[in-house]
Amino acid sequence: MAVPQPTAETRWRCTLCGNLTRFDVTRSIRATDYVHLDLAGESRVEEREVLSETIESVRCRWCDAVDRIELVDRPGTGASASA
Structure with missing residues (x-):
């Protein structure tokens, strides 16, 4: 199953330990x-055109969890946040 890629408004978070910064990402690129x-x-590769890219898995570097990664809002992007 493909893992969603972060956007300008979202980022990855490990649901097990809360890590937001360190992940091992396995991807297929054509x-x-x-x-x-x-x-x-x-x-020497002088130009590269990515035709397709699929993120196959994301593993948390802190706790080694796989399939426990979610997308959360980035701070300051105007997304809903609790005060």
């Missing part, structure tokens, strides 16, 4: 790269 090879044969 991309087209423009690769430049120098005369010695060394390659």
Whole structure:
């Protein structure tokens, strides 16, 4: 099951320990790269166009929880907050 990606108004939070800042993210990316090879044969990606991206899992770095990650409102985004 794909995990929702945070937006400008939301961020991830671990429901087990409350972590908001450290996560291991496993994602699948399908991309087209423009690769430049120098005369010695060394390659360097100069442009990348991401065609699709799916977040497969998010694991909390603090408590190692998987499937316990939720999206919550970022502070100061105008989303509803309790006082």
